[in-house]
Amino acid sequence: xxxxxxxxxxxxxxxxxxxxxxxxxxxxxxxxxxxxxxxxxxxxxxxxxxxxxxxxxxxxxxxxxxxxxxxxxxxxxxxxxxxxxxxxxxxxxxxxxxxxxxxxxxxxxxxxxxxxxxxxxxxxxxxxxxxxxxxxxxxxxxxx
Numbered sequence: 001x002x003x004x005x006x007x008x009x010x011x012x013x014x015x016x017x018x019x020x021x022x023x024x025x026x027x028x029x030x031x032x033x034x035x036x037x038x039x040x041x042x043x044x045x046x047x048x049x050x051x052x053x054x055x056x057x058x059x060x061x062x063x064x065x066x067x068x069x070x071x072x073x074x075x076x077x078x079x080x081x082x083x084x085x086x087x088x089x090x091x092x093x094x095x096x097x098x099x100x101x102x103x104x105x106x107x108x109x110x111x112x113x114x115x116x117x118x119x120x121x122x123x124x125x126x127x128x129x130x131x132x133x134x135x136x137x138x139x140x141x142x143x144x
Contacts, residue, residue: 052109096113
């Protein structure tokens with residue numbers, strides 16, 4: 001009888017341990033109710049890419065950005081791309097998208113646009129054009 005109880009308790013302990021391992025693989029749930037990795041993130045051979053929903057531009061996450069994968073919000077990605085596209089629409093150059101980790105510790109969708117001046121200006125660093133930068137947060141790692 002004691003042997004059966006010991007075996008039973010051992011099995012219960014193993015099941016609890018297994019449940020703990022499985023639970024640790026449960027994806028992050030964001031402030032927007034999103035569970036798991038963003039639908040805009042793909043993983044292949046350990047490398048992650050983010051495909052923007054509107055422009056379909058694909059951005060590779062580098063090693064310093066990989067740790068944001070579980071914190072990237074679909075809602076924030078959609079809003080960020082939309083805002084940047086609206087803000088850059090008045091320029092003839094299409095935005096060049098990239099990812100950036102800002103001082104607040106969050107991942108941002110960023111873009112650069114080259115704005116060509118009507119007349120060259122010696123007071124502008126590039127003389128005949130300016131580099132304009134835009135960025136919007138796409139992660140919620142800090143819970144803000």
